[in-house]
Amino acid sequence: MHPRDAPIHRTPPRGRARLAALVAAILLGLVGVAGTPAALADGEPDPATRWAVTPADESGRDGRSSLQHALDPGESLTEHIAVHNLGDRQETFRLSAADGFTTATGRFDMLASEEKSTDAGTWIDIAPEVTVDAGESVVVPLTITVPQQAEPGDHPAGVAASVLSTRSAGEDTSLGVESRVGVKVTTRVTGELAPAVGVGDVSATYDGSWNPFRPGEVTATFEVTNEGNARLSIAGTAAAGTGAAVFPAEGEQLGELLPGDAREVSVVIDGAWPAFRLPGRVHVAPEVAVLDGTSAELDAAEATFGVWALPLPQLLVLVALMLMAGAAIGGRRRSRRRLDALLDQAREEGRRSAGPTAPPARMPHRRPAPGGETGGEE
The missing domain is CATH 2.60.40.10 (Immunoglobulins)
Structure with a gap:
């Protein structure tokens, strides 16, 4: 009917x-x-x-x-x-x-x-x-x-x-x-499932903390494309320098990626200490949706990136420490010079207070007498 x-x-x-x-x-x-x-x-x-x-x-x-x-x-x-x-x-x-x-x-x-x-x-x-x-x-x-x-x-x-x-x-x-x-x-x-995923270029920004003893965070944004013929659930990991993160984050819903779909994904990577230039990597390992017991294996996709992370707070602390160390060393040198000057002055005052120095007394010269006897004075 x-x-x-x-x-x-x-x-x-x-x-x-x-x-x-x-x-x-x-x-x-x-x-x-x-x-x-x-x-x-x-x-x-x-x-x-x-x-x-x-x-x-x-x-x-x-x-x-x-x-x-x-x-x-x-x-x-x-x-x-x-x-x-x-x-x-x-x-x-x-x-x-x-x-x-x-x-x-x-x-x-x-x-x-x-x-x-x-x-x-x-x-x-x-x-x-x-x-x-x-x-x-x-x-x-x-x-x-x-x-x-x-x-x-x-x-x-x-x-x-x-x-x-x-x-x-x-x-x-x-x-x-x-x-x-x-x-x-x-x-x-039904037929051959050919799941495939692609990852586009990654753009990243670094947001540092002005507290020199706390790391900053990197926000990595990239596009994931379903290049196959099966629905995908997006998941993976991201790293930048010393920081790492998983996506989707807890409580976040990225939704399914239908065949031919492309979706922009942003991942916040915490714990990234600034080191001028941080190397990064995005690893996308989606899962193929199971339907009526049919599924398929899917190779992961990766993309690398780099992001500038200038350690300005740490550099300011380093400069301050260097200035303090330089001031301490300069102070010690000035103190030593003053001490040396005081010692030299004390020695000079001691010599002046002792007066002129008398020449040493001359001892009389005795000539030996013949026969081994000691003669008298000349």
């Missing part, structure tokens, strides 16, 4: 408590919604229009956060999403599918309705709209059909339920606004 002709399953009314629990779970983001409606303004959806979209099976929401499958070229698969009307009136939602992509911040999104899809977004067939009563959920089937010529690897797409409205843009002018909530759809076409 064609998906547009397939029956749409309407979830029967539940108990009030169960419905309240479902609404609370959706509002808390536990249902894997890919986005939220745009901020409300004049002409945008009424505040009472609230909805969510989740992966589902034929009976309703099934707890998955996205739709992921590995399919052969030419293979088809029927999937389901559930559209939940969280408002207090009946709503008709437009349904659409489009190619997926990641933003510069790593968030997943899908092409706007006026943009033309050329890849996995064209593989999805879904009904054009669905009407959902207030507080109810409707399960909508969709079919994913992989073309025979599809290339192996990961192909991202998204399906969304949207509401159209108008916004005033000045005198006699209005703009159409589409507010969408969707689900991520990833199709891995």
Whole structure:
């Protein structure tokens, strides 16, 4: 049966408590919604229009956060999403599918309705709209059909339920606004996975501390490109001089890198002591996303860099120490010269106080007498 002709399953009314629990779970983001409606303004959806979209099976929401499958070229698969009307009136939602992509911040999104899809977004067939009563959920089937010529690897797409409205843009002018909530759809076409990653040139800056006894930090910025055909999770290490860091940092989310995507990554490297010119290295070792048990090994990529790190505080301390040492040595030399001058003065005063020196007394000379006897004085 064609998906547009397939029956749409309407979830029967539940108990009030169960419905309240479902609404609370959706509002808390536990249902894997890919986005939220745009901020409300004049002409945008009424505040009472609230909805969510989740992966589902034929009976309703099934707890998955996205739709992921590995399919052969030419293979088809029927999937389901559930559209939940969280408002207090009946709503008709437009349904659409489009190619997926990641933003510069790593968030997943899908092409706007006026943009033309050329890849996995064209593989999805879904009904054009669905009407959902207030507080109810409707399960909508969709079919994913992989073309025979599809290339192996990961192909991202998204399906969304949207509401159209108008916004005033000045005198006699209005703009159409589409507010969408969707689900991520990833199709891995079977065949040879060839993951590859590239690292661009690294630009780095050094931020030193004016405390000479504390190291500074290096900020290294570089671009990582997914040059293969499989989704990657970015991870690695960076070093500069005596500093080192891992990325992503704790609590940081870099998001997946889809095939063909490029993402700028900045890493702060602490503990780098300034030494005029610091050598640096970036080591990128991403992981290949596992899908239906299929994954592949991936070689790491590296890039080297250098950054100037002038040890100005340390040089100032060294100059101050040299000046202090020079002053101490000069002081010792001056003190010794004064001491030597005082000693010379004391010797000179001692000689003057002793007066003229008398010549030594002459001893009488005795001549020996004949026969060995000593004669008298001459």
